[in-house]
Amino acid sequence: MSGICAGRVVAVTGAGRGLGRAHALAFAAEGARVVVNDLGVGPDGTPGGAGPDGEPGGASPADAVVAEIRAAGGEAVAHAGDIATSDGAASLVATAVETYGRLDTLVNNAGFLRDRMLVNLTEDDWDAVVRVHLKGHFLPLKHAAAHWRAEAKAGRTPVARVVNTSSGAGLLGSVGQGGYSAAKAGIVGLTxxxxxxxxxYGIQVNAVAPAARTRMTEGAFAAAMAAPATGFDAMAPENVSPLVVWLGSAASAGVTGRVFEAEGGRITVMEGWRPGPTADKGARWTPAEAGERARELLSEAEPPGAVYGA
Known part of the structure; x- marks a missing residue:
């Protein structure tokens, strides 16, 4: 198949449903051979049946997406490992290399939600969400980077791409999503x-903060997430994928360390923490002086964005 990713091998985590599925199909449509990773769990990370809609039996979500890609004339293979474990992340890279002889792009997308207000958020829920989002980004990135570094040291410098998945919750915060927001903010730092x-080593790393209708978002944004009867469906996950595919292609040369928001037909380059108004006394402040000067600086600064749900 021809396309912007012709000849490339792409691994997408959490690719059985929602955004990951849309990304996998979009990469395949642009000529990539795709490793489709998915555990087939429920929206909260608990076992939810093997079928693509959570029903017992039938093809797993990953197998179903592989079948879609192959039916359209593309190439794909399923991977059912837990990418939040070192063995699972290593096997994701190994599956790409053993099946197709290479890995060019990693899209870290897997995740789930366990939303609670902070005073009701259990330690187990916190650990589970941080594990799948943050550790589930770190480990595939670590193993993919080790592979690409070895290639570069052997004189085969790759044109490698990593696309991480953050969230508006990680950039601005989201009421009732303390663990998720913290993990998604951590992904920006990791990026x-x-x-x-x-x-x-020839590796570019970027992040996207998508907004789309998926199993994870349907509860929080039920009213806005309904697909329109006619016209442009602004909340379709497929709207996010073109940017992800471009970032995962050789065409994105020179773009790295960036965070983009993507929603509907809108793409925004996010500009993160940078120095704003400042004051230097040249000596130690008293608490009263520091407070007075801080208030003056705040009056000169841009106001922060509103926390989602506030």
């Missing part, structure tokens, strides 16, 4: 560090 460390 910036990885981009700085890995560029020498």
């Amino acid at each position: 910036l560090v990885a981009a700085a460390e890995l560029g020498r």
